[in-house]
Structures are given as structure tokens and as C-alpha cells.
Amino acid sequence: MTQKKSSFQDIRDTVMARIQSRHWPPGSLLPTEVELAEEFGCARATVNRALRELADQGVVDRKRKSGTRVNAAPVKQAVFEIAVVRQSVEDMNAAYRYSLVKREVITAPPWLRARVGVKDDAQVLHLNCMHFADNRPFQFEERWINIAAVPDVIDADLSETGPNEWLLSQVPFSNAELTSTAIAADETLSEFLDVPQGAPLFQMERTTWFQGTPVTFVRMTFHQGYHMRTRY
Amino acid sequence: MTQKKSSFQDIRDTVMARIQSRHWPPGSLLPTEVELAEEFGCARATVNRALRELADQGVVDRKRKSGTRVNAAPVKQAVFEIAVVRQSVEDMNAAYRYSLVKREVITAPPWLRARVGVKDDAQVLHLNCMHFADNRPFQFEERWINIAAVPDVIDADLSETGPNEWLLSQVPFSNAELTSTAIAADETLSEFLDVPQGAPLFQMERTTWFQGTPVTFVRMTFHQGYHMRTRY
DNA sequence: ATCATCCTTATGTCTAGACATAATAACTTT
DNA sequence: AAAGTTATTATGTCTAGACATAAGGATGAT
Incomplete structure (x- = not known):
């Protein structure tokens, strides 16, 4: 049955539809590439x-x-x-406002060293920041930056833009x-x-590496009632 | 400089390395495909x-x-x-144990109808389940299933396997x-x-659709201290 | 029966060339 | 100067054919 639809997207979608409709049920074997091409x-x-994309999506195994x-x-x-x-x-x-609360250079505390794997005497920049939405607290950020990994951070002006944005511009791929x-x-x-003390809060922690060396560890705590949203 | 490396993976990795090393800094224009091919x-x-994969990763824009x-x-x-x-x-x-706590067929309550978008008189299967790890509470699951979307669920035996696994086998792609x-x-x-009452708990909610029609809404609450983990 | 070897097969990747398409640049007309 | 038209260009996709490679199956030796 030689159809005229040709694009790989059509084929991908058609195959996907057949899988969803159980024409090709879970576990079954699809025709070979040659047969489908025909x-x-x-x-x-x-x-x-077409099939490679479905494999990337995890729909089929090849x-x-x-x-x-x-x-x-x-x-x-x-x-x-x-x-x-x-x-x-x-x-x-909402109107965004940022504020640097605290800034100090310290030797990495033991728990941090264990967590991210830096040397015993590693110097880190320790920051506390607040992020506001319409002047209401949105996120409290506590961050440690490995100075050895990004020496420029010492001279960076973090009073206006948050450390996250500064780091992203410096170490975009991590x-x-x-x-x-x-x-x-x-x-x-x-x-x-x-x-109130004891209120349930949503907290995210992130450790970031660039080419194997730890760059930063950040603990972000969100305002009460925050929902993280995602689709798939 | 005609090199001998040819595979698209080599090219992808080489280009990525040049981007990371700022040979091609953020915002800069790469050579054309023809030039790179040369x-x-x-x-x-x-x-x-090679470049398409980097674009899929979000490293470059094309x-x-x-x-x-x-x-x-x-x-x-x-x-x-x-x-x-x-x-x-x-x-x-850990040893996994599952237990069905409650099972009832009800008309979808208004908040659920608003949330997932089913008809006013839609019948739903309402379930409460517990999941244990080494006999300690791991997750409390409260679930609503749109019976119209998966009629077979009425006869499904959910006392042994959880509704999630049953649904996955029925509606694998959603x-x-x-x-x-x-x-x-x-x-x-x-x-x-x-x-204790008032303890902070991590909660996930998920609404699932299959080909546009809502299948299930589930609210999963995890034991205290649960961490959701992910890498990228 | 067990193991090593060869054959077969479906996917994985590459090539050279072709046409399609979106978006910019250049030019023309108003 | 503003608006519309045309050319140019880099990516997007497809083809037909080729060789590579992993893995299942058959074969043969132990």
C-alpha cells in the first residue's frame, strides 16, 4: 500500500497513532525499516x-x-x-525585586565539602539572597560558590543581579x-x-558542576503555597 | 584543515567543546554547515x-x-x-508493600470537574492507597479515575497491584x-x-490525559523527609 | 551437550546530490 | 521614506545507495 505521505513527521505520527490504537500493542515487533519505507x-x-525519534522519546526500543x-x-x-x-x-x-542579604568569604564547611567534593581548604563565597514578587517574599536563596572554579566571582557585583544569573552568564553549560x-x-x-515557624515550605537544592569541578551549591526555599509545575 | 574524524558524534562533541571553551562564545555565530563539513x-x-542534536539540547539556536x-x-x-x-x-x-485502603464509585465532585475537565455527571472511581517501604509508610495515594475513559477499571483487581501500574498497562502513552x-x-x-499533624510533607499531583480525554487525577503525599532527586 | 565459528539480518551511519523553505538583504516602485 | 518585489542564503528534508556493526541463528567441532 504505497501511500504518498512522505515526511518523517507524518511517519512518526502515523506509527505513534498505530501504537496508541494498539494496532501494534506494547511488546510487539514493528515491521522493518525497509518494509515501512515500502x-x-x-x-x-x-x-x-521517524523511528529514531520515537526511540528517543522512549516509545519504542530498537x-x-x-x-x-x-x-x-x-x-x-x-x-x-x-x-x-x-x-x-x-x-x-509580578514585579521582580532582588536583594543581597549577606556576603562572606569562608573556608568550605565540612558538610559542604562532603556534598560537592571540594578540597579541605577551599575558599567559598557564601551568599544569602531574597527574591520578591510584587514585594512579597518569593524565594530565599542560600548559596555557596567555589571560588577556585570561578575566580571572577570575587569582583562580581551581586547587589543588582542575582548570583544565579551571573553564574549562568559565566558558566552557561553545566x-x-x-x-x-x-x-x-x-x-x-x-x-x-x-x-510562622514550622510552616511547610518547598525547598530545592542544586549542586552544579562544570567539566567535572564543582561550581556552586544552592538551597532555594520558596514562599508558602508555592507549586512547581511541569508538563509532559 | 581537513581532519579524518567523521562521525556525527565526534563533530557534536568537538563543537560542544569549542562552545564550552568559549572559542565560540555565547551569542556568536557558528560556521555554516558547508564550512564545517569541509x-x-x-x-x-x-x-x-550533529548540530541538530545540539539544538535539541538547547545549546544552539538554528x-x-x-x-x-x-x-x-x-x-x-x-x-x-x-x-x-x-x-x-x-x-x-527496600521491600515494597501495597495496600488498597478505600474504593468507591462516585460522581465527580465540582473541584475535580474543574481540575480535569470531565462532564457534570461523570462517574469516577475514587481510591485511597498506601505504599510501604520495609513496612514503613512511603506514600499515601489518593486517586480519581475517569470511568468513561477506562471502563475496564471497574472490573480491575486493584487489591494486589496499585492503580498506577494497572493504568500504565492500559494507557501506556499519555x-x-x-x-x-x-x-x-x-x-x-x-x-x-x-x-505529627502539621508535619511538612512533599506532595505531588498529576493529571493525566490520553488523546485529549482526562484519565486520572492523583495526589501523592510522601513520608516526611522524602527527597525527589534528578540530574541533568 | 557445550562451545566456538560463520552467516544472516535489522539497525546505525555516511555520502553526494537534490529540492524545499524561511528569513534576510537588495532592489524597485510608489 | 515607505512599501512591495525579487534574489540570495543557510538550514530542513529527502533519496538511493553503500558499508559498518551488533546480535540472533545455524553450523560444525569438541
């Missing part, structure tokens, strides 16, 4: 691209010689954007590990975020 | 694939006629796997919206998760 009346490379199989237990994965605070505040149509949890507001957080 | 001694299609530009503000995105509860428990080397937040334990949660 059916769709196109070159094998076109089918290859193995040489074995063929292409509908993934029975698709690895559901969500992609969420690591938004800069300013962005997410402005996206809510790896990170991220954890989220719920914590109870301690005295400090209660003051900065204007909530 | 430099690397390969076909343009090979360069195209526009017809304009060319390929290093992304100044790369959209940082984290990918986290939507693990089935059983998986994440077993990944911790879209979802996901939010995370911190809440204080109310009376019910305090009992089920064995924490």
Missing part, C-alpha cells in the same frame, strides 16, 4: 529518522538485528525547565544534581519568608 | 545531524538563512523519570501535568504516614 513510499533513511519493539514499560520522563527566578516571577506578571523536599520553616526562614 | 571532511548531512548561533541563555531543562512507586522503593533496596508542593499533614495524612 509502505510509506519513501527512503529507508526517512523511516529511520536493537540491531532484533528490530523495533513497542516499549511495554515506557520510561515516563518529564522535562521541566530550570527557570531563573526572575523569569518565573515575571511570567506571573551539569547539576537537583533535589526537592518539604521542610518546616525555622526561625531564619520564618523571618525572611514571613511565615 | 573542515571535518564529511558530508553536510553529518554536520546537520534559523534558516541566519545560521547557527550559540544560545546565550540556554534553556536549562531537567529530565526526571516518572518512576512507578514500586520501582523507586525497590531501587532503595500526557500529564504535574505539580509539586509542600503541605502540612492533616489528620488523615498524619495517621496514614505516621507523622
Whole structure:
């Protein structure tokens, strides 16, 4: 059945539709690229691209010689954007304000050394910052920056723009590990975020590396009632 | 400088290295595909694939006629796997146990209708479940399933396997919206998760659609101290 | 039966060339 | 100067064919 639709997107969507409709149920084997190319009346490379995208999405599994199989237990994965605070505040149509609360150079404390893996005597820049949305507390940020990794940070003016934005401009491509949890507001957080002590708060921690060396560790605590949103 | 390295992966990695080393700084324009193909001694299609992958990663922006530009503000995105509860428990080397607490068929309450968009008189299956790790509370799950979307759910045996796993086998490919937040334990949660009332708890809510129709809404509350982890 | 070896096969990648398309630049007309 | 038209250009996609490679299957030796 040689159809005239040719583009790899059509093929990708058609194949996806057949999988969703259980024409090709989970676990089943798809026709070979050559057979599909025949059916769709196109070159094998076109089918290859279509199936490769589905494989990247985790919809199918592909193995040489074995063929292409509908993934029975698709690895559901969500992609969420690591938004800069300013962005997410402005996206809510709120006025963003930033304030540097504290700035000091210290030797990395043991817990930090264990966490990010810097040398015993490593000097770090320790910062406390507040981010506001429409003058209401939005996020309290506590950050440690490995001075050895970004020496320029010593001279950076962090009173106007947050350290996150400064770091992004300096070290745009990095790896990170991220954890989220719920914590109870301690005295400090209660003051900065204007909530009762013990209030449940959403907290994210992120460790960032650039080419293997740790750059920064940040603990971000959000105002009460904050929801992190993502789609997939 | 016609090199002998040819594979698109080599090219992708080389280009990435040049971007990281600021040989091509953020905002700058890369050579055209033809020029790069010359430099690397390969076909343009090979360069195209390399650059396309970098564009997919958000490292570069590509526009017809304009060319390929290093992304100044790369959209940082984290990918986290939507693990089935059983998986994440077993990944911790803990014994997984599941228990169905409550099961009832009800008419969708107004807040749920507003949330997921089902008809006024839609019948939904309402479930409460507990997930344990080594016999300690791990997650309390409250779920509503749109019966019209998956009629078979009425006859499904959900006493042994959780509704999540059952649904995954029935509706493997779906879209979802996901939010995370911190809440204080109310009376019910305090009992089920064995924490004091008011304890800060990590909560995720997920709405799932299949081909446009809402399938299920689930509210998952984790034990105290739970960390959601992800890397990028 | 067990193991090593060769053959077959489906995917993985590359090439050279072609046409399509979006967006800028250059030119023309008003 | 403003607006509309045309050329140019870099990416986007496709093709037909080629060789590479992983892995399953068959074969044969132990």
C-alpha cells in the first residue's frame, strides 16, 4: 500500500497513532525499516529518522538485528525547565525585586565539602539572597560558590543581579544534581519568608558542576503555597 | 584543515567543546554547515545531524538563512523519570508493600470537574492507597479515575497491584501535568504516614490525559523527609 | 551437550546530490 | 521614506545507495 505521505513527521505520527490504537500493542515487533519505507513510499533513511525519534522519546526500543519493539514499560520522563527566578516571577506578571542579604568569604564547611567534593581548604563565597514578587517574599536563596572554579566571582557585583544569573552568564553549560523536599520553616526562614515557624515550605537544592569541578551549591526555599509545575 | 574524524558524534562533541571553551562564545555565530563539513571532511548531512542534536539540547539556536548561533541563555531543562512507586522503593533496596485502603464509585465532585475537565455527571472511581517501604509508610495515594475513559477499571483487581501500574498497562502513552508542593499533614495524612499533624510533607499531583480525554487525577503525599532527586 | 565459528539480518551511519523553505538583504516602485 | 518585489542564503528534508556493526541463528567441532 504505497501511500504518498512522505515526511518523517507524518511517519512518526502515523506509527505513534498505530501504537496508541494498539494496532501494534506494547511488546510487539514493528515491521522493518525497509518494509515501512515500502509502505510509506519513501527512503529507508526517512523511516529511520521517524523511528529514531520515537526511540528517543522512549516509545519504542530498537536493537540491531532484533528490530523495533513497542516499549511495554515506557520510561515516563518529564522535562521541566530550570527557570531563573526572575523569569518565573515575571511570567506571573509580578514585579521582580532582588536583594543581597549577606556576603562572606569562608573556608568550605565540612558538610559542604562532603556534598560537592571540594578540597579541605577551599575558599567559598557564601551568599544569602531574597527574591520578591510584587514585594512579597518569593524565594530565599542560600548559596555557596567555589571560588577556585570561578575566580571572577570575587569582583562580581551581586547587589543588582542575582548570583544565579551571573553564574549562568559565566558558566552557561553545566551539569547539576537537583533535589526537592518539604521542610518546616525555622526561625531564619520564618523571618525572611514571613511565615510562622514550622510552616511547610518547598525547598530545592542544586549542586552544579562544570567539566567535572564543582561550581556552586544552592538551597532555594520558596514562599508558602508555592507549586512547581511541569508538563509532559 | 581537513581532519579524518567523521562521525556525527565526534563533530557534536568537538563543537560542544569549542562552545564550552568559549572559542565560540555565547551569542556568536557558528560556521555554516558547508564550512564545517569541509573542515571535518564529511558530508553536510553529518554536520546537520550533529548540530541538530545540539539544538535539541538547547545549546544552539538554528534559523534558516541566519545560521547557527550559540544560545546565550540556554534553556536549562531537567529530565526526571516518572518512576512507578514500586520501582523507586525497590531501587532503595527496600521491600515494597501495597495496600488498597478505600474504593468507591462516585460522581465527580465540582473541584475535580474543574481540575480535569470531565462532564457534570461523570462517574469516577475514587481510591485511597498506601505504599510501604520495609513496612514503613512511603506514600499515601489518593486517586480519581475517569470511568468513561477506562471502563475496564471497574472490573480491575486493584487489591494486589496499585492503580498506577494497572493504568500504565492500559494507557501506556499519555500526557500529564504535574505539580509539586509542600503541605502540612492533616489528620488523615498524619495517621496514614505516621507523622505529627502539621508535619511538612512533599506532595505531588498529576493529571493525566490520553488523546485529549482526562484519565486520572492523583495526589501523592510522601513520608516526611522524602527527597525527589534528578540530574541533568 | 557445550562451545566456538560463520552467516544472516535489522539497525546505525555516511555520502553526494537534490529540492524545499524561511528569513534576510537588495532592489524597485510608489 | 515607505512599501512591495525579487534574489540570495543557510538550514530542513529527502533519496538511493553503500558499508559498518551488533546480535540472533545455524553450523560444525569438541
